[in-house]
Amino acid sequence: EEWEKNFMLHGFKVGIRPGSYWPVAANVYVPAERLEDAKQASAKLQPIIAARLAGLEKDDITQRDRCARLEDEILADARSRLPELSVQKVLLSLDIQ
DSSP states (O other), rough: OOOOEEEEEEEEEEEEEEEEEEEEEEEEEEEEEHHHHHHHHHHHHHHHHHHHHTTHHHHHHHSHHHHHHHHHHHHHHHHHHOOOGGGOEEEEEEEEO
């Protein structure tokens, strides 16, 4: 039986300008039976996601249509480059404390 475990990748900077810091949480759903598998998947996915998020503006995350397009691109990228992970879904959100 496959359990869908969910793990978060934190700390990506979006729209980096003087006086502006927008941390983005990328919630990535992968089927993983062990926490260790999820950690390994996270390590592999982080550079792919970081590259996609580089140089974005806040509106890229807050405007739903732009964000959905970006999530689709990251998902397609992750699936083509890391097919063994069977990534199910990517959700982005501003992670403001």
